[in-house]
Amino acid sequence: MPFLTEPEPARGVAIDCLPGITRVVARNPSVMTYQGTNTYLIESADGLSVLDPGPDDQQHVADIMQAAGTRRIERIIVSHAHSDHFGAAAALKAASGAPLYGYKISGDERFKADIKLADGEAVAGLKGVFTPGHAADHLSFEYHVPGTGKILFSADHVMSWSSSIVNPPGGDMRAYYASLELLLDRDDVLYLPGHGPALPDPRSMVAEMLAHRKAREATIMAELVNQPWKIPPLAEKLYAKTNLFLKMAAERNVLAHLLKLQAEGIATVDAEEWRLVS
Numbered sequence: 409m410p411f412l413t414e415p416e417p418a419r420g421v422a423i424d425c426l427p428g429i430t431r432v433v434a435r436n437p438s439v440m441t442y443q444g445t446n447t448y449l450i451e452s453a454d455g456l457s458v459l460d461p462g463p464d465d466q467q468h469v470a471d472i473m474q475a476a477g478t479r480r481i482e483r484i485i486v487s488h489a490h491s492d493h494f495g496a497a498a499a500l501k502a503a504s505g506a507p508l509y510g511y512k513i514s515g516d517e518r519f520k521a522d523i524k525l526a527d528g529e530a531v532a533g534l535k536g537v538f539t540p541g542h543a544a545d546h547l548s549f550e551y552h553v554p555g556t557g558k559i560l561f562s563a564d565h566v567m568s569w570s571s572s573i574v575n576p577p578g579g580d581m582r583a584y585y586a587s588l589e590l591l592l593d594r595d596d597v598l599y600l601p602g603h604g605p606a607l608p609d610p611r612s613m614v615a616e617m618l619a620h621r622k623a624r625e626a627t628i629m630a631e632l633v634n635q636p637w638k639i640p641p642l643a644e645k646l647y648a649k650t651n652l653f654l655k656m657a658a659e660r661n662v663l664a665h666l667l668k669l670q671a672e673g674i675a676t677v678d679a680e681e682w683r684l685v686s
């Protein structure tokens with residue numbers, strides 16, 4: 409897939425994205441988080457919103473407060489309850505006094521929103537679009553930028569630098585497919601993701617991601633036609649990752665595909681061995 413890259417962004421400063429929107433990139437780069445989590449600062453008629461406070465890191469909280477400057481942070485919105493997105497929520501709330509917003513059912517008991525959002529609900533011009541799959545409580549946010557048009561803060565559902573990990577039980581491949589299909593029916597001109605640079609022409613990437621997953625699923629089914637498989641050797645054969653984290657991610661993705669096939673009555677598991685339903 410035509411993934412985008414970017415040089416290491418400046419740390420500790422607000423980087424311009426679009427009129428009224430900047431990002432502060434957290435100091436948590438890794439093979440799973442790319443250059444780090446993007447914390448967005450969004451200035452609207454309703455004041456300053458922070459989308460995704462980022463990982464539990466006092467320096468990052470200080471960086472966000474510095475980027476806000478004399479502006480008061482009115483609200484802190486969390487796209488989904490993964491620690492690289494909500495980790496700093498409590499500390500940023502304490503530093504700013506702003507309430508926390510998130511999906512009505514949190515995917516992690518360590519994160520509790522003060523104000524719970526439902527699918528389609530808007531706050532400060534940010535309209536939540538429920539997009540489960542990467543995480544059970546994942547919200548993307550639709551937003552209108554004057555002069556640019558309708559954009560989507562796509563968080564970790566669709567990113568420019570990599571496909572998303574779908575890690576059960578929070579990650580759900582059937583939901584992920586459905587959430588990709590949902591985006592195909594939309595006409596956003598640009599995505600601002602949770603990691604990595606902005607994604608122009610987002611629908612073609614979404615279509616490729618969906619096609620890629622369907623091809624992967626077909627490959628898994630083709631392997632199961634030949635013999636039953638346990639997940640580690642099947643992931644090894646299909647992904648050939650050497651990095652330990654990527655190897656683990658590959659196994660979780662394979663499990664997610666198999667659980668989807670199981671839910672659809674196509675595959676079954678016995679003693680960790682997966683086979684097709686005959």
Ligand SMILES: [Zn+2]
Nearest residue numbers: 490492564602
């Ligand atoms: Zn993330």
